Amino acid sequence: MNTMNHWRRLEATLRGEFADRVPVALWRHFPVDDMDAGKLTRLTLEWQQKWQFDLLKFMPPGTYGVEDWGAKTAYAGAANGARIVTEPVVRRTEDWERIRPIDPRLGAYGQQNFALAQTARNLGGAVPILQTVFSPLTTARKLATERLFADIRCHPEAVDAALRVITDVTIGFCLEAIRAGAHGIFFATQLASHRLLTTAEYERFGKKYDLEILDAIRGQCRANMLHAHGDDIMFNLLSDYPVELFNWHDRLTDPDLRRARRHFPGVLVGGLNEHHTLLHGGRGAITHEVQDACAQTGGRKLIIGPGCVLPVATSDASIQAVLDAAQLAEAQAA
Template identity: 60%
Template sequence: MQANDHWGRVERALAGEATDRPPIALWRHFPEDDQHADKLAAHTLAWQKRWGFDLVKFMPSGTYGVEDFGAVSVWKEQPNGARTVVKPAVVRTEDWAAIRDLDVRRGSYGRQNEALRSAARELGGSVPILQTVFSPITTARKLSTDRLYADLRRSPDAVHRALRVITDVTIRFALDALDAGAHGVFFATQQASWRILNADEFARFGRAYDLEVFAALKGKARLNMLHAHGDDVMFDTLAAYPVEMLNWHDRTAEPDLRGACPRFPGVLVGGVNEYGALQRSDLHGVASEVRDAIAQTGGKRLMLGPGCVVPISVTDAAIEAAVRAAREGAPSGSASR
């Protein structure tokens, strides 16, 4: 298999077949420049050219989905490059009614797929590219901050009405991303945690709307990845989603990769603690994590990756250590899963 046969490597991993090495992908934010389509596209292409990853996780700012609804965000020098909402669109329960439909080809939404289209054109289909799409309830949380949790319990109808609008917008944005050249979505949920919601609340306000998005993508996307953000995630609920790949903080939250193997039939994405050896530039530690991830899974149905975005301070040497360890990994046909 050629070093640049990214599709072949990913597709064999998806099929549970042997590959020359496990596929690998790391991703990071490009703060401030991610507010400009041309700069975001340029960073994406430079990142992929530098590292030759087996998948491109497109990296718009984490607040792109709330700006067109009226929220305001800024970058406050966070180490992971993420922006902070400083002016929520929803500050009172009545404000949910102001969440109205919008055109995903304009404004912030439009800018993200404009950037993706430019990057995808240059990549020419040589590598899978996934547009980042936030779950409707995650967008609702960013629109309102913690007010969401009180309102979904005390004024559920108001929240459902807003989620209906957000879901429709999310679906149109995801479909537009496919038209722009994405092969699927990186679907991020930040509310599927036992620390935040109970099973019934997540089923009604989270899962129900999430599944509408995936239903709209069925037969159109080549592969989708689900990202479960945070601690104490509802792993088994999320593992039943119709996705090909699943990513979570496997180094700091349960389950680990070994425990997840029998619980998800697709490709597990993880093994690298973005705030551990990678951030410390502990090159031996990075390589050890990669080798351990391969050992936990037998190297099959595995894509080496971070639990979430890597800090913007991570050195080239640390990334190179992860890439080198992946390329030196044992052939994935050596064990079964």
């Protein structure tokens, strides 16, 4: 089979056809440096040029969506490079009223799409780029931290009013990302978990607004990915979202890839345990996980990826082992 470029490989995978090899996409944070648009652009380009992944998940700091409303954030040394909220905006129920409309072309929101535009210009369309977008309920949790759960149950109208504003801002950000050169979005929800909310609660405060966003960009993207973060995710509730790709911690929580295939018709993204195997497993363990992911899916409609962002300590040797294993899986299938 002739070697494909990134787009042909992805497009064949989306159609459910065998490509020249199973596609690979890995992503990581660049802590502290990611707060500067120029540095984020440079590091993103270096990352993609070094590894030639088949899909580039753009990696803004995970707190960009709350800073323009006044939240204070910091990098506190998390292994995955993520920032934390040190001073939330919503401390009392009445603070939800502070969530007023903002312009996503400005401030922290605007900086992310400026960096994406610079990255896209340099890559010249050679690789699919997805901008990272957080669900409105995920943003609400970062604005209020754990207070969100009490207010959902005791003051739902206050939360709904804030979610209306957040949703509209998020839609504007998505449309700006597409104009900046994104080929789709990586839509991350961190609350679609049975450990955090009931199904009815997520349907009202989560899915309702999620689908508004996905509907607003319908027909304007070449591929969108849904990421469900955490344990005991509401996979069945999410499996009808209008996205082409679905990513979750398949090595750490149900369902595995084989069972997920029964519910989601699109491309599954996963197969790797980034917390253990990529850090401590060695080449043999990494090869086994890639081969097992291919076995579970028949090698179709699969992109090899992590359950979430890579630890910043992930070695070059581990990343190379993933790429080598993907080539090996293709050779064995042939």
